[in-house]
Amino acid sequence: MTTHQVPGTSIDYHLVRYDEDGTELPDGDGSRTSAGVLTAAKDGVTDVFLLSHGWKGDVPAAIRQYDTWIGVMVRQQADRDRIRAVVPDFKALLVGLHWPSLPFGDEKAPAVLLGDSPAEAPESEGADEFADEARMDAGALIDAYVTRLTAADSDAADRDAVRTALARIVAAADEPEVAERVAEGDLPDDLAESYATLYEHTLVASDGATAAPGADNDVFDPRLTIEQWAGDAPAAEPAPDLLLGPFDGLADLAAKARQALLMPVRQLSFWTMKRRARVVGESGMHDFLAAIQREAPSARVHLMGHSFGCIVVSAAVAGPVADDGSLASPLPRPVSSLFLVQGAMSLWSYADDVPFAPGSSGYFRAIRDSGLVTGPIVTTRSEHDTAVGRLYPLGARVADDVLLGDDLPKFGGIGAWGIQGTAGHDTVVLAATEDYGFTPGEVFNIEASRVISAGGGPSGAHSDIAHDEIAHLMWQAVTVSALASPAPDR
Template identity: 25%
Template sequence: MQIAGFPYQTVQFDRRGAPVARAEVQAAQDQVLAHDLSDLLVLVHGWNSTIDSALERYTHFLKVARPLLDGELRPGFQGRRLGVVGIVWPSMRFADALQIPGGAASADLRPLLKEELEAAQALFADAPDSPIPAALEELRRNLAVLEDRGSVRRSFLKAIQAQLHASATQHQEPGIPDKNLKDSRVKDRLSTPVRGVVAGDVQGHAAGTLFNGPLQVFRNLLNLTTYYEMKDRAGQIGQTGARGLLRDLRAVRPTLRLHLIGHSFGGRLISAAARGPDGDPPLPIDSLHLLQAAFSHYGFGEARPPAPEGYFRPVVTQARISGPLLVTHTKNDLAVGLAYAVASALAGQNASAIGDRSDLYGAIGSNGALNAGAVEMTLGNDTPLDFRPGRIYNLHADMIPNHGDVEQPGVVRAVLHGVLAG
């Protein structure tokens, strides 16, 4: 299959990281040999629901890339042959309505909560070992009377506590203190207006109304459960299935350059693939590109109290990326900022700092990679770019208008410059 002149192959994984069809892995290996590829772009989506929507996103990215490769960047890529693998993994489409405009919190949230509840049930349908599916079903049965059902909230909170205790993310990022997951604290922190949810009050967002009301408490808790599940799942698939795929591809051509490009939770997936499990043999990656990634802004950082060493710090200290590591970030990305605001509020962070660089629970897609010695740059469509191997670059990319629209020409151009330097 060809997309915009690139040889392309999809590889799908299940929630545990096993290939859905081993034939797809073989087809990806065959593609490397048949087209004598020198470089492979590995594209990974974030919250998504179908293979079709993932393919649509990948097609958009490659169509933006093609004229850049045929024009401005043609001399640099002379003699290099690029192919593409698009990874598809089971996440969910996270509602853009997370970005509640001013005043909406006073409206009836029940239809929105119902929609998000159904999406969460679909996400957890293949997780029978989790306490969450039963708790979600109890929410569904009581949706009409949730405001009067403190017992439902307590039951749901108990399931969330069990989920977080078993969560890899809770141990790999600054975790929510267990004492703050008590019902009284949850009600107080998620039903009281919180200011500064996204630093800078982007586009007049009425942060003060974000957490108002009993239904919003349930909605924030629901968002928290799906965020943790998708981050855990992305990490598991990255360390197992995606890393195994990369080894398989290198096995057929040891000189193949690997360039990992992940959006949202896909950024966590590719970071986990680059890091690998503790004790795993090295797997050199040639460049890593995080487009509005949904994990901690301390993920690559050294320990600087109160922030612990980032889980992905070995990617930096052990030089697991031979080329550059690019991180786009913008306050326009309310979805990432607001998602982390829930954890910040539950943890008792100073409300005025929630979402900014001083927030222990801030997101890399909001603030870039912190405590990691990153080079700070403001990215424009024509910004001079000269990325160096082994460096991290925080690209302040306000050209990205929201969480999803990362295929902006300036962003794709930066990624291709990163590939060129890898």
């Protein structure tokens, strides 16, 4: 068993790692961290915190994110005093869940897991995946996306077909005639065929906005995606060798064409990563959560996810969802709170009834039907999160631009719109000293643009979550859930 200490504190957390199928990965000595967590959970723990990172997180990045996030939680002294007033014997167990969500990341257990601090990455490294891609040569880029778009057990023919199609797409940007056509919104037929090949041989399905994560998307239309990206890309401050913005007269036509031609590929990888987040959450992580509840039957469990991690933690609570929407293997008991930060998951995920599909409910609606969250379900959203606000629905807005009620889209993410289609409360982010008045079992959508505001490039402020005000939200949910369901005497 290995633990990691948050720099500058005495706080330890466990890092439990999973592969893309939800199977736990062993530590270097062959042991499994989950076993140590289960042992620790029985040692007077009152509250277990399970945290999941989102997209673009390899092991070092996950550690940096958990170090930062837990550090912000720790410095909320007033909140910590408040929970101890409610739960005098309060004892927390912190667990970071890791799943492979970076196509060219480091998934090995590095020395940092043995107690060393993670090496500081250059400020630009990992901050903008598009920028990282632009520094890769064609071969490395193709290898990365073959891994991202296909399953580990895909047969050789599938992988070869994907590789050939990617090679054609990547090479096309270096052809001036193709670059000029792409700049004009045109797509040569052979490239259209290459995109069709990618779609055919990847794990993506287009089953509509109420389907499981990874299939809750519109029909794949690479022409439309390229057109939208060219005309409506988020503002950026590109490095001299990168052009991430729209076709606005900047010099390097080939670089701009490469970005546009890769957008449908990124869209496919976005959908495959949503599917992976669900698979990992509903399999190994769900089983782990159930085991914690069995080993520590009086401990409350709180889950927090960021980005695609919101799918991970939702799926961990739900487990496999049957065709009729029921839960195939419900948890032994409800969890105490659920915090979904800038969620890259459908705004209709928890809907009672989806407006554009009468009689249909959100994929995770059974979590609420079964009362599997006794405390509040809290979300954040920000107008500055362009990853969720613009990239999430890319390729769908024009093809199927459905706006409902108060301009709610058919395809959109929680990080831009909150949870919709069910009873909930909408409010703005408050100072870290103020009380939200959360109530158990209800949804609270927090408009946090005032705080979640910093960031550039295509992702915008998507990862700008390490703020006192945001950590205070989680502590408020934890405290309310403790008041609603105090742990039994030990």
